[in-house]
Amino acid sequence: MLCSHFDAGRCRSCTWLGTPYGEQLAEKQRLVEELLAGHPGTAWLPPAASAQLGIRNKAKMVVSGTVEDPTLGILNPAGAGVDLRDCPLHTPGIQAALPELAAFVTRAALTPYDVAARRGELKYLLVTESADGELMVRFVLRSQEPVARIRKHLPALLERLPAVMVASVNLQPEHKAVLEGEREIVLTGQESLRMRVGGVALHLRPQSFFQTNTAMAAELYRLARRWVGEVAPRTVWDLYCGVGGFALGLAGPGREILGVEISREAVASAERTRDEAGLSGVRFEAGDATAYALGSGAPPDLVVVNPPRRGIGSELSGWLEASGVRHVLYSSCNAQTLVRDLESMPALRPVRGQLLDMFPNTAHYEVLVLLERA
Structure with missing residues (x-):
């Protein structure tokens, strides 16, 4: 299996x-x-x-469910969330980070976006892991309303997930099948993730x-x-x-x-x-x-x-x-x-x-x- x-x-x-x-x-x-x-x-x-397995360095997780019980994964044909935070395709660092990020959704009171009702705030969590085990986490939001709460709880998240080097918010206000919007708000001092590949340490910014x-x-x-x-x-x-x-x-x-x-x-x-x-x-x-x-x-x-x-x-x-x-x-x-x-x-x-x-x-x-x- x-x-x-x-x-x-x-x-x-x-x-x-x-x-x-x-x-x-x-x-x-x-x-x-x-x-x-x-x-x-x-x-x-x-x-x-x-x-x-264990090879995908980027997780694109649809956030669904409720603040108290969010799902990170995909939507099934009926539009319900399917939780895939333990998906074995992702790298080990991403697999370890996703449960902590699900708990962060609850602590920061980030309401998952309801596609059918067209309400809620948090649409996606995008997580990238470098070959060195460092992480970039992006919150794709409908509006800036939750940004202050994300900033407030971010220090605790960084303590629990010290591998997170870059955290940002992406604003995607439109109701359409587009993963991210044009505006990015970087929340950490570091703005790019080092992706070490074949002896070259490439810099990966949030929208690259x-x-x-x-x-x-x-x-x-x-x-x-x-x-x-x-x-x-x-x-x-x-x-x-x-x-x-x-x-x-x-x-x-x-x-x-x-x-x-x-x-x-x-x-x-x-x-x-x-x-x-x-x-x-x-x-x-x-x-x-x-x-x-x-x-x-x-x-x-x-x-x-x-x-x-x-x-x-x-x-x-x-x-x-x-x-x-x-x-x-x-x-x-x-x-x-x-x-x-x-x-x-x-x-x-x-x-x-x-x-x-x-x-x-x-x-x-x-x-x-x-x-x-x-």
């Missing part, structure tokens, strides 16, 4: 949990190779396996994206360093750079790197990591990746793209096709959109690839592909 909630039918978020892990991995590899069958020259490395599987993220960046090292580009662009995982990991003597990311929070995080690490030749810009490429002058030797599930789209694909860029490193969480993008840049052919099981027990994955101009 891997998960009592899955076995009881209370939660089926890990849709493949009932499938033996070896079969999960083989099926993902088969699906990806089948999707890229139109590119027979791709040399596939064996898939990178993940642990099945980071891969949810730290071990697989480290493997992804290690693989990227090896492949990029073999083609030895002098200039690199990291488009959709996030907090700078690829850009900072690829930095080295004689190499100029530019990271472009639309989130200013993420760019601020990347710049802080760069400055603390003393990395020269690396700069970041806040802006749209496609707009930056289309408005640029001379292209770099290599471009890294790590887009969301929708892929990079026809405009950026078309620019890459016409640009003369020798190599593209494409990190994709959706091979269907990867294949669509490849159709728009036939001169850039996949020469090697590897699937990384970033999301075990589900149909999702990350796949890294190196493209080379024919």
